[in-house]
Amino acid sequence: MKLAVDLHSHSGYAGGVGQIELRSVSATMKLKGIDVFGTGDCLYPPRTEELKTELIEIEEGLFSLSNDSSRFLLQTEVIFSTKLAHYKNKTVAHHIILFPDFSSIEKMQKLMQKWQMKNTIGRPFIVSNSQPELEDQLFQIAEIHPLIEIIPAHVMTPDGILGSKNNLTEICEFYGNFQPKIHCIETGLSADPAMLEKIPDLVNLTFISNSDCHSAALNRIGREFTILNVENTNYPAIISALRNNDVELTTEFNPAEGRYFVTGHRANRTGHECELIFAQNPPTDLRCPICGKLMNLGVQQRCLQLRDENIIPKPRKFKHLIPLVEVIANSIGVKSVSSPKVLKTFRQIMEVFPSEIALWQSDSVQVLLDKRVEQKTINRILAVQRGDFRFDPPGYDGVYGNLKIS
Ligand SMILES: [Zn+2]
Ligand SMILES: [Zn+2]
Structure with missing residues (x-):
């Protein structure tokens, strides 16, 4: 069975945003068609308490609000920071960690206490002084429960494991003997499978895509997501799909939209x-x-440095998408995706399709939306479905790429 998952998000505790109610997250998940959503920040004690109070375990390792069909999975992001020999600067790499239950989270909180790591923000740091110490930390986390999954996040951003700031040539310099326990990477908003598939370290890993969102907005939740093939709707089945590359499809930002695509x-x-x-x-x-002054090396050029053109890549299905509210806004020529006219059109489309994912997968968009919404909006939706859009100029130096839909 197919499951649409978005396994990386943040709560209000990750800074920069107000509180985000799980009820509003659930409402947006339904509109978008996301079946399972990573809670974000589950390690931070006040957040752990909040999740414990609000969520009920409904299937093994999957949780829901009372009387609600949306499923949540316990998830956090952790920043590992270490000092590798032969590198002048610290190596910093963001990771997603997925947990099967609250008792594993408590054990991890105890480990952090033992290591004297501050756990006072949504996305905590785990610092070590050397690679062997880091490797030991990773093994201790994995040993808490065999179904804990540690996933390098947004691998090509400056804070990702392969990003230009770290400048690693091989990820084993970071993971050492822990490397076989890395099964999966997150492509991130700045890269897609086509850019990553010929990087030797990544060839055999599963690629997933997540929103990494800090809000319940319609253009944030599920802005990137993954469709997994699973045996059951439960946590062990999701982990098994991640470990065995049972990915049906990832949907991705066009990387040229990302803020550091070119130099x-x-x-x-x-x-x-x-x-x-x-x-x-x-x-x-x-x-x-x-x-x-120094420029940041663009993600595209960083990928080219790391690729081995002789590699024959695994087939990976992926699609570039733009959140529907952004497509609507673009078609009617307004800037704000939350303007009343955009939301009205969005609601009209949702009266026809059960979710945004269902819309993107439909081959009857013209027939079903005909005369219900403006033809120029239908045309833009069809163009995005065909992949007829680009970002010109592409993103660079912190500036997002400029969307052009043909
Ligand atoms: Zn991150
Ligand atoms: Zn300059």
Whole structure:
């Protein structure tokens, strides 16, 4: 059976956002068609208490609110930071951790206490002084329960395991003997399977996509998600699908939308009158020829550095998508995805389709929406279904790519 999952999110405790009610999360999940959603921040004690109070275990390892069909899975993000030999700077890599039950979370909280790690924010740090110490920490976490899953998050962002800040050439430099326990990676908003499939370290791993959202908004939850083939709707079946690459499909941002897709500098930096974008071949020292400051190496170019073109990649099904409210906003020419006109059209579409995922998978969009919503909106939806959209210019130096739907 197919299950749409979004296994990486954050609560209000991860900073920068207000509280997010699980009820509103559940309402958005239903509109989007997400079956199972990672709770976010489940390690942070006040959040653990909140989840314990509000959620009921409904299937092994899956939880729901009372009288509600949406399923939640216990999930957090942890930042591992360590000092690797031969690297001047610390290596920092974000990871998703999935837990089968609350008792495993308590055991992990105790480990963090024992290691004297502060657990005072939604997304905590686990710091070590060397690779062997990090490896030992990872093994101790995995030993809490055989179904705990540790997943490198958004691997190509500057804070991802393969990101340009870390500049690792092989992930074993970080994981050491723990590497066989890494089964799965998150592609992140900045990369898609096509960019990652020829990177030697990733060839045999499962790729998943998640929203990493900090809000219950319609353009955040499920903005990236994964459809798994599972035997049952429960936690062990989800973990088994992740470990065995039983992925039907990942849906991805077009990576060119991401804020660091190519190398360049924004126009409004000191010393700049105009923007500077390197679609190809940025200067090897990454010095900006206009202001002389260092540029971030774009994700696209970082992937090219890591790829081995001789590799024959595994077949991986994926699709580039744009959240429906953004497509509607683009079609009627408004900026805000929460404007009344956008939401009205969204509701009209949801009267016809059971969820947004069902809309994207339908081959009867024209017939079913004909005369119910404006034809220009239908045309944009069909264009996105066909993949007829691009980002021009692509994202660079913190600026998102500029959407153009043909
Ligand atoms: Zn992260
Ligand atoms: Zn510059």
